[in-house]
Amino acid sequence: MNKPLPAKAKVPLKQRRHNTLVYLRQHWQLYLIFMLPAFVLTIIFRYIPMGGVAIAFMDYNPFRGLWHSEWVGLAHFKRFLSSPDFMTYLMNTLKLSVFGLLWGFPAPILLAFLLNRILSSKIKQKVQLVLYMPNFISSIIYTAALSNASKDLKEAAVIDGANLIQQIKTVEWPAIKDTVLIQFIMAVGNIMSVGFEKAYALQTDLNMGASEIISTYVYKKGLLDGDYGFSTAVGLFNTVINIVLLISMNTIVKKMNEGKGI
Amino acid sequence: MSVANVPARKKKSEFAKYPTGDKTILIIAYIILGIFLAAIIIPVLYIILASFIDPITLQNKGVTFDFSKWTTTAYTRVLGNAQIWVGFKNALIYSVLFTIISVIVTLLAAYPMSRSDFRFKGFFNTIYVITMFFGGGLIPTYLLISDLGMLNTIWAILLPGAFSVWNMIIARTYYQGVPRDLEEAASIDGASEMVYFFKILLPVCTPIIATICMWQFVGMWNSYFDAMIYLNDVSKQPLQLVLRGILIQSQPEPGMVSDMQSTAARAQLAELLKYATIIISSLPLLIMYPFFQRYFDSGIMAGAVKG
Numbered sequence: 293m294n295k296p297l298p299a300k301a302k303v304p305l306k307q308r309r310h311n312t313l314v315y316l317r318q319h320w321q322l323y324l325i326f327m328l329p330a331f332v333l334t335i336i337f338r339y340i341p342m343g344g345v346a347i348a349f350m351d352y353n354p355f356r357g358l359w360h361s362e363w364v365g366l367a368h369f370k371r372f373l374s375s376p377d378f379m380t381y382l383m384n385t386l387k388l389s390v391f392g393l394l395w396g397f398p399a400p401i402l403l404a405f406l407l408n409r410i411l412s413s414k415i416k417q418k419v420q421l422v423l424y425m426p427n428f429i430s431s432i433i434y435t436a437a438l439s440n441a442s443k444d445l446k447e448a449a450v451i452d453g454a455n456l457i458q459q460i461k462t463v464e465w466p467a468i469k470d471t472v473l474i475q476f477i478m479a480v481g482n483i484m485s486v487g488f489e490k491a492y493a494l495q496t497d498l499n500m501g502a503s504e505i506i507s508t509y510v511y512k513k514g515l516l517d518g519d520y521g522f523s524t525a526v527g528l529f530n531t532v533i534n535i536v537l538l539i540s541m542n543t544i545v546k547k548m549n550e551g552k553g554i
Numbered sequence: 555m556s557v558a559n560v561p562a563r564k565k566k567s568e569f570a571k572y573p574t575g576d577k578t579i580l581i582i583a584y585i586i587l588g589i590f591l592a593a594i595i596i597p598v599l600y601i602i603l604a605s606f607i608d609p610i611t612l613q614n615k616g617v618t619f620d621f622s623k624w625t626t627t628a629y630t631r632v633l634g635n636a637q638i639w640v641g642f643k644n645a646l647i648y649s650v651l652f653t654i655i656s657v658i659v660t661l662l663a664a665y666p667m668s669r670s671d672f673r674f675k676g677f678f679n680t681i682y683v684i685t686m687f688f689g690g691g692l693i694p695t696y697l698l699i700s701d702l703g704m705l706n707t708i709w710a711i712l713l714p715g716a717f718s719v720w721n722m723i724i725a726r727t728y729y730q731g732v733p734r735d736l737e738e739a740a741s742i743d744g745a746s747e748m749v750y751f752f753k754i755l756l757p758v759c760t761p762i763i764a765t766i767c768m769w770q771f772v773g774m775w776n777s778y779f780d781a782m783i784y785l786n787d788v789s790k791q792p793l794q795l796v797l798r799g800i801l802i803q804s805q806p807e808p809g810m811v812s813d814m815q816s817t818a819a820r821a822q823l824a825e826l827l828k829y830a831t832i833i834i835s836s837l838p839l840l841i842m843y844p845f846f847q848r849y850f851d852s853g854i855m856a857g858a859v860k861g
Contacts, residue, residue, distance in 0.1 A: 319673075325748065340694075341691070354697075399590075402586070406583050406586060455575060492779075524691055
């Protein structure tokens with residue numbers, strides 16, 4: 293199982309193919325039982341719609357379908373970017389997500405540190421029960437990482453006479469640093485997909501000026517008004533911003549973190 | 555295998571061990587933690603109390619313990635709505651089925667991805683990770699569901715989100731923490747992958763399975779977007795959508811200024827129903843949490859066993 297595979301370059305192509313075939317024959321269950329359901333679901337429900345993004349460049353007509361609708365190039369994007377509401381929606385989206393990130397991101401980390409310092413395990417349990425109730429679930433991940441690494445190291449640090457702050461710096465923070473960074477990159481990469489459900493649920497005519505975000509706009513334009521092409525274009529614009537943010541954040545983190553990122 | 559619980563620590567001596575400077579920091583930490591707890595508990599308490607209080611009194615005086623102003627009207631109104639019970643049943647069916655399908659698909663896929671010898675791992679990994687950041691978006695997905703004939707069926711709710719890449723990564727990481735000796739012992743005995751997975755790997759992964767189950771169940775229970783766009787039939791709607799309908803119906807509408815009285819009456823009704831609906835919709839989750847916490851303690855907190 294753990295035998296290292298021979299280095300690829302040294303094995304002739306034929307031999308490599310043969311090895312793969314033998315592997316596939318031996319381990320077919322991994323592909324046909326374990327992997328197939330997830331793979332099929334991903335292709336159908338994630339990749340086929342990606343092809344549908346073409347609608348963003350079309351004057352899509354549901355009766356004529358994808359193959360017979362007219363291409364309009366970037367017309368939908370131009371219309372959205374030049375509309376007076378564009379800036380409002382963009383700013384609303386950014387405000388909700390950036391404030392959400394500023395509060396929602398450090399809180400679980402801080403909580404995990406605090407929880408890790410509760411001395412009585414019974415009290416810790418009860419506190420956790422309350423904290424996880426609404427939505428601090430992600431601090432589970434940090435708490436796990438913390439209690440994993442710290443036990444032995446912490447004891448060593450205590451013996452060396454490290455105080456609490458030093459312990460946090462040298463033992464606890466390094467234990468969760470990578471998890472924190474990855475979560476951060478992911479959070480930034482999703483900054484434009486801030487919750488439709490919350491914004492839409494709390495939306496009323498009175499607060500519309502602040503609560504209309506890009507995703508609620510996409511929903512209304514697309515499914516309520518039937519403006520399919522335009523709505524898809526707005527959604528695609530949103531996704532592209534997300535990806536740009538993700539990639540730039542990943543690059544920054546990699547530079548600061550000795551080449552480690554996603 | 556089970557990681558024995560850390561023997562109960564002696565609280566006082568433990569605290570006394572810290573040097574004075576650290577004690578101050580610890581006390582500050584406990585105070586911050588207390589504030590967090592209060593920030594969660596107080597709104598919950600408020601909602602519980604407010605749901606029993608007559609809305610006019612609530613508006614004028616706030617929460618009162620003058621029990622003559624208490625009423626269960628909100629609950630009788632909400633629970634008397636036949637749609638609520640249908641919604642409750644639907645939400646339960648969707649959440650249970652979604653959790654089962656999703657957890658099976660995700661746990662299965664995580665296994666090959668956790669093995670270092672799995673061929674084409676990089677290929678699958680790329681395919682899956684891309685979906686975390688790029689997708690077709692609302693309209694193309696809607697059109698696909700429509701083309702597949704899944705509109706207004708339970709499948710539109712259960713299948714599209716069934717495979718969660720994020721949960722797969724978490725499960726994969728957890729599997730990788732299980733000692734390899736177990737796998738080697740199994741393969742020497744000639745056990746197939748299926749046997750190893752179901753008989754040896756899964757039983758030691760209960761904590762992560764419970765965690766993923768809970769995430770999926772809670773996520774489905776609280777969601778309403780997919781149901782809102784894919785299910786037109788009122789009899790198929792889940793609880794959250796029904797509750798939303800009740801609240802919106804009793805929301806004052808713009809342009810009703812001419813009818814001040816009815817507007818005020820509607821606003822009052824909405825106010826009355828608001829808190830009761832929050833309680834009713836989150837009751838099942840509140841009941842579930844303590845049950846799942848057992849698993850968090852036994853496993854995740856103790857940490858994945860290091861190989």
